[in-house]
Amino acid sequence: MKRQVVLHPGLNLGSADEYSHAQSEPVIFGFWVFLMADLVLFAILFATYASMSVQGQAGGPSPTDVFDLPSAFIETMLLLSSSITFGMASLALKYKADRQHLVFWLVLTFCLGAGFIGMEVRDFWIMTQQGAVPQRSGFLSAFYMLVATHGIHVTAGLCWMIVMLVQLLVLGRTTQVKLRLMRLALFWHMLDIVWVCIFTFVYLFGVAL
Amino acid sequence: MKSDAMTDEHVEPYAQDFRAYCIGGLLALVLTALAFGLVIFEILPYFERLIALAVLAVTQIVVHFRYFLHIGWHSHRDDLQLVLFTSLILFLMVGGTIWILSNLHERMM
Missing domain, CATH: 1.20.5 (Single alpha-helices involved in coiled-coils or other helix-helix interfaces)
Incomplete structure (x- = not known):
């Protein structure tokens, strides 16, 4: 089995589109460096949350009081399946000559992502109704800061997805559009990795405590 | 656009790439289900449960990097x-x- 040279993270176009493949390395490497820097932002928010979640409750509600585990599970499943459907979109981008497969998987990914954001906003709404507002305690400030930053990233990804769908319909499958979609794929998969940390270290640790 | 055409030489890499996403997705689902199961059914004593959760999370992150982001040695x-x-x-x-x-x-x- 001969192995293609892997130029960058994410699915490489390889022999499916030699020209775009050759163009891809510098732009995607640059985006990869941005993603690693973005992880530093999340790491600091995680560190703040870890310090605040136990010691900063200020007599207010504890994680066990306010977290809704079934809801977090549904959100996790929505985001995870959106990652898988984006993988299918990447495959369609690489191997299918038509736009329909790609558009179908992107729209499906968008719906799953939008469902995730909807569930998250619903969670926040229920929490604020219970009096668990950001200004109540250090724990809640850190919680909203961390989870909402992730949510804003996902929302930005959804906007990016709409822009890419328009570009796909207007410009077609040009090299530029392909490279942008490949960067969006990296962004989306990275947000799923951040969510793995959130559901483990925020929700599951919080309820297990 | 002609390079986009689905030719015979693409069939095998397609199956290979498709399998990678399927394996990654399946592993991620199993690891997520295990993590939530540990907490919901209160398996293991408290401290061991936290350790197990952390190990599951790190494993899942490695799976995501390997199968979704295609980070490897090559x-x-x-x-x-x-x-x-x-x-x-x-x-x-x-x-x-x-x-x-x-x-x-x-x-x-």
Whole structure:
């Protein structure tokens, strides 16, 4: 089995589109460096949350009081399946000559992502109704800061997805559009990795405590 | 556009790439279900449960990097080194913050 040279993270176009493949390395490497820097932002928010979640409750509600585990599970499943459907979109981008497969998987990914954001906003709404507002305690400030930053990233990804769908319909499958979609794929998969940390270290640790 | 055409030589890599996403997705689902199962059914004593959760999370992150982001040993650039270096920085920042602030908290009590 001969192995293609892997130029960058994410699915490489390889022999499916030699020209775009050759163009891809510098732009995607640059985006990869941005993603690693973005992880530093999340790491600091995680560190703040870890310090605040136990010691900063200020007599207010504890994680066990306010977290809704079934809801977090549904959100996790929505985001995870959106990652898988984006993988299918990447495959369609690489191997299918038509736009329909790609558009179908992107729209499906968008719906799953939008469902995730909807569930998250619903969670926040229920929490604020219970009096668990950001200004109540250090724990809640850190919680909203961390989870909402992730949510804003996902929302930005959804906007990016709409822009890419328009570009796909207007410009077609040009090299530029392909490279942008490949960067969006990296962004989306990275947000799923951040969510793995959130559901483990925020929700599951919080309820297990 | 002619390079986009689905030709015979693409069939085998397609199956290979498709399998990677399927394996990744399946592993991620199983690991997620295990993590939630541990907490919902209260398996294992408290401390061991937290350790198990952390191990499951790290495993799932590795799975995501391997199967969704395709980070491996064969990359042309130093993508893997960049990930590992970032992990080191994150570990120092997060670990250091938690250590210092919990120490400070104890002294303030």
